[in-house]
Amino acid sequence: MSGETAVIGLGQFGQAVARSLASQGQAVLAVDNDMDHIEAVQDVVDVAVQADATDEDALYGLRLEQMSVAIVAMGAHSVEASILTTALLKEMGVPRIIARASNELHARILRSVGANEVIDPEQEMGRRLARRLSQPSIVDQIDLGNAELAEVEAPEAFVGKTLAELDLRNEYHVSVLAIRRGDTVEPNPRAEVQLVSGDIMVVIGRPEAVNRIAALA
Incomplete structure (x- = not known):
């Protein structure tokens, strides 16, 4: 799975990221614990898996350490889950972890537990x-x-x-x-x-x- 990107969390932002990557020809593994979210992208990404990303066994079962990039795209309502998922990905040895933050404190914590890059979609939209x-x-x-x-x-x-x-x-x-x-x-x-x-x-x-x-x- 080298060269593949994992998108974890398929809310509106995560779905947009997964669809955009797929449209550019990127190999995408999409992960979410909500089957409705999985069904929304399963026809456009390579693989869509229903799984709880905070479940260590489930995450290890996806072999994400073989990915080139993992994007933790969970929203503001899932701050704790995004932090735990980021920490697990770091522990697994994923080479590049990009995580979505909802505020500056969240961003600092994400960096401290292993995120290589942290993005704030609203701030990024304003800059663009x-x-x-x-x-x-x-x-x-x-x-x-x-x-x-x-x-x-x-x-x-x-x-x-x-x-x-x-x-x-x-x-x-x-x-x-x-x-x-x-x-x-x-x-x-x-x-x-x-x-x-x-x-x-x-x-x-x-x-x-x-x-x-x-x-x-």
């Missing part, structure tokens, strides 16, 4: 909205600390040129991970791919480098 208003060419972005993963509209100056001609790694210090053209996504695009108007580039680089690209649009 502000960013999109200030830089409309950035369709979406994820803060990775010293780097940023972003979907950026191809600037007009890039249209008609190949990735080889643009040489974005050397000229702008960003890497192009994928190109979204309408409903089609081309991961790891070839150097001879020519950009057309409306293309969305998925790039990664330092925030200032991504901003330089966005400012051209």
Whole structure:
């Protein structure tokens, strides 16, 4: 199951995460103790399992230590469960644990018991909205600390040129991970791919480098 992502907790947020990952071609294992939540995503993810994530035996039975990432997506009504689940995942040796926090105290506790990353969806939504208003060419972005993963509209100056001609790694210090053209996504695009108007580039680089690209649009 290496390379697979586990999404634990399938409320509105967890379902959105699971669906988004699946739509991008990611292998997803979805876990929740509510069968209604399982049924809501079982047709779009690889595996959906009804299980109590706070039950140590049940969690170990899922072999989550073989996952690349586990996302603890439980909501504010399940603070204790999210902390216990995060601690169990850490004990199991899951290499990367991303946990949802409902407030700053919750976030500190999640980090202390083993979360590598903690997110607050409401705060993140506010930051993204502000960013999109200030830089409309950035369709979406994820803060990775010293780097940023972003979907950026191809600037007009890039249209008609190949990735080889643009040489974005050397000229702008960003890497192009994928190109979204309408409903089609081309991961790891070839150097001879020519950009057309409306293309969305998925790039990664330092925030200032991504901003330089966005400012051209």
